[in-house]
Amino acid sequence: MRYRETKLGQKSLIVFYYLLPPITALLVVLVIWEICIRIWNTPIYIAPSPTAVFNRIFTDPIFFLSHGSVTLGEAMSGFILGATTAFLAALLMAHARFLERLLLPIAILIKVTPIVAVAPMFVIWFGFGMLPKVLIVGLITFFPVLINAIAGLKSVNSDTLDLFHSVNASNKEIFLKLRIPNALPYLFAAFRISIPLSVIGAVVGEWFSGDKGLGSVIMIAHSNLDMPTLFAAIIILGLTGIILTFISSYFESKLLFWSDTG
Amino acid sequence: MKREISVNINQTLLVCIILFILTIVPLGCMDRSDELDSIVFMAGYKPQANLPFIASYVAQEKGFFTVQNLNVEILHSSSGENIQLLMSGDVDITTADATTLLKRISEPGLPIKAFVLFGQDGQQAFITMADAEIQSPKDWEGLTFGYKFTVPPDYLAILKANQVDRSKINEVRVGFDPRILTEGKVDILSVFKSNEPDTINKFGFKVDIWDPSDYDIPSLGLTYIATEKTIQNNPEILRRFLKATMKAIEFIQNNPEEALDIVMKYAPDEDRDHQKYMMMTELEDGRSPLTTANGFGYMTDGQWRQLYSQLLEFGSLPNAFDYRDAFVNEFITSLYEGNQLVWP
Numbered sequence: 015m016r017y018r019e020t021k022l023g024q025k026s027l028i029v030f031y032y033l034l035p036p037i038t039a040l041l042v043v044l045v046i047w048e049i050c051i052r053i054w055n056t057p058i059y060i061a062p063s064p065t066a067v068f069n070r071i072f073t074d075p076i077f078f079l080s081h082g083s084v085t086l087g088e089a090m091s092g093f094i095l096g097a098t099t100a101f102l103a104a105l106l107m108a109h110a111r112f113l114e115r116l117l118l119p120i121a122i123l124i125k126v127t128p129i130v131a132v133a134p135m136f137v138i139w140f141g142f143g144m145l146p147k148v149l150i151v152g153l154i155t156f157f158p159v160l161i162n163a164i165a166g167l168k169s170v171n172s173d174t175l176d177l178f179h180s181v182n183a184s185n186k187e188i189f190l191k192l193r194i195p196n197a198l199p200y201l202f203a204a205f206r207i208s209i210p211l212s213v214i215g216a217v218v219g220e221w222f223s224g225d226k227g228l229g230s231v232i233m234i235a236h237s238n239l240d241m242p243t244l245f246a247a248i249i250i251l252g253l254t255g256i257i258l259t260f261i262s263s264y265f266e267s268k269l270l271f272w273s274d275t276g
Numbered sequence: 277m278k279r280e281i282s283v284n285i286n287q288t289l290l291v292c293i294i295l296f297i298l299t300i301v302p303l304g305c306m307d308r309s310d311e312l313d314s315i316v317f318m319a320g321y322k323p324q325a326n327l328p329f330i331a332s333y334v335a336q337e338k339g340f341f342t343v344q345n346l347n348v349e350i351l352h353s354s355s356g357e358n359i360q361l362l363m364s365g366d367v368d369i370t371t372a373d374a375t376t377l378l379k380r381i382s383e384p385g386l387p388i389k390a391f392v393l394f395g396q397d398g399q400q401a402f403i404t405m406a407d408a409e410i411q412s413p414k415d416w417e418g419l420t421f422g423y424k425f426t427v428p429p430d431y432l433a434i435l436k437a438n439q440v441d442r443s444k445i446n447e448v449r450v451g452f453d454p455r456i457l458t459e460g461k462v463d464i465l466s467v468f469k470s471n472e473p474d475t476i477n478k479f480g481f482k483v484d485i486w487d488p489s490d491y492d493i494p495s496l497g498l499t500y501i502a503t504e505k506t507i508q509n510n511p512e513i514l515r516r517f518l519k520a521t522m523k524a525i526e527f528i529q530n531n532p533e534e535a536l537d538i539v540m541k542y543a544p545d546e547d548r549d550h551q552k553y554m555m556m557t558e559l560e561d562g563r564s565p566l567t568t569a570n571g572f573g574y575m576t577d578g579q580w581r582q583l584y585s586q587l588l589e590f591g592s593l594p595n596a597f598d599y600r601d602a603f604v605n606e607f608i609t610s611l612y613e614g615n616q617l618v619w620p
């Protein structure tokens with residue numbers, strides 16, 4: 015009984031400590047935003063009030079859910095593609111210096127390429143379905159995972175490595191039992207960067223083609239000066255990014271319970 | 277001694293007064309911009325040879341604005357924010373095509389009006405590859421149609437006029453890159469008449485152009501627009517701006533190469549031949565029996581009524597309104613005697 019009370023108290027404390035400050039800050043921002051719009055009597059086509067934006071969301075939630083789910087699907091598919099490719103590339107580069115020298119400049123080239131400039135080409139090359147968007151997300155999420163995975167695979171503790179060698183551990187054992195676990199905190203740190211980027215990548219892809227997804231909604235709302243819809247889509251995107259980051263952090267804490275970051 | 281000092285002070289004062297006069301008088305003569313009425317014009321896209329844009333460039337460079345006692349700042353919008361800037365008062369005059377103007381009045385109910393019509397025909401057309409051997413819009417059934425933002429009402433009107441079954445056409449938003457057609461991703465592409473057909477020709481492809489006006493579908497092109505407030509409060513400034521730009525149109529018609537030289541000053545990275553194609557296409561679309569009789573830029577109630585009715589029919593206007601709120605003809609008619617521009 016006492017244990018249960020303590021646990022409940024801890025939960026309340028966590029809610030109070032972690033959730034209350036950001037929620038309060040967000041509410042304050044929304045209230046100031048609403049007051050400014052009302053004081054200056056700003057027309058809705060210049061800037062909408064938060065009440066107009068939330069009214070737009072709640073009058074047609076299915077619209078935003080259906081478009082949001084398309085964007086989420088593209089973002090997650092692209093993230094899985096980009097992260098998997100990056101991890102495999104990192105394995106090769108960590109294994110052979112020559113490959114790192116060969117492939118890293120290409121990876122940097124991909125990183126510095128402005129996605130907005132190449133996204134229209136993707137439509138021409140890959141059509142206007144889901145594929146070009148997934149590829150854009152893959153490109154945008156590739157580099158952070160690659161760099162962190164290389165760092166994680168390489169930066170094993172030399173004493174621990176000596177220990178593995180002293181017990182005649184095979185390369186496979188060193189890889190599976192030392193290098194991979196060592197790389198996991200680095201990978202999750204990369205995911206914290208790549209997951210919000212994946213949402214941005216999907217939106218950029220949707221700007222250039224198709225009529226589904228929140229990027230497409232933003233583009234059309236902008237052309238129609240429909241600011242409540244535009245801001246509503248942005249808010250849904252922001253919430254999606256936050257939820258995905260929380261999910262990633264949750265899995266990190268569960269999988270990396272032994273690590274400082276977990 | 278005292279007398280010498282007194283003389284020196286007087287001489288110094290005299291020199292100061294002369295210097296003051298010599299400085300102030302020429303400054304007053306040199307800088308006439310203080311006496312000119314200042315306005316801000318924003319072209320609705322990047323610098324290029326759209327006719328309403330060139331009219332402002334030429335009026336600026338040939339001094340027509342100055343003759344009309346105007347100091348005009350020419351700006352360009354790159355991402356379609358020009359109408360919002362017009363509403364916020366940062367811009368006095370901007371460009372918009374007639375369909376967009378009607379849509380924005382319908383929703384979100386902007387108090388804006390056109391005061392001249394450059395495009396007697398709409399800017400929009402549809403293209404197919406010449407080797408696709410499409411004989412009529414009826415052949416569009418079973419094909420893929422690519423549009424820029426939203427399905428254009430002109431397209432729906434063509435389908436209706438030719439009894440085409442819309443459900444048999446795959447419609448996709450494809451943005452602005454015309455290579456989507458040449459690469460075979462779409463079969464029919466929505467384009468600006470004065471732009472993409474020439475670009476695609478330059479790639480080495482031949483295209484067929486499907487112009488809504490060929491099917492007697494009402495469409496209008498680019499206009500200059502201002503807010504109702506500006507029209508009420510500063511009608512004289514708008515009239516002088518319009519007069520200078522109509523003078524520029526005369527100049528462009530008589531001196532197209534020199535007009536192009538001016539365009540290239542504003543758009544140095546653009547291809548001159550393509551700009552010429554754009555300018556000549558829009559000049560052609562700006563002429564009609566109406567403008568021959570009444571002068572360039574003329575518009576009628578009937579033109580706006582027909583366009584409004586069509587947009588309403590195809591669901592492009594969320595809210596009905598009095599179409600006469602969309603335009604004001606007094607400015608353009610006050611500039612001409614018959615079809616001759618009264619200058620200055």
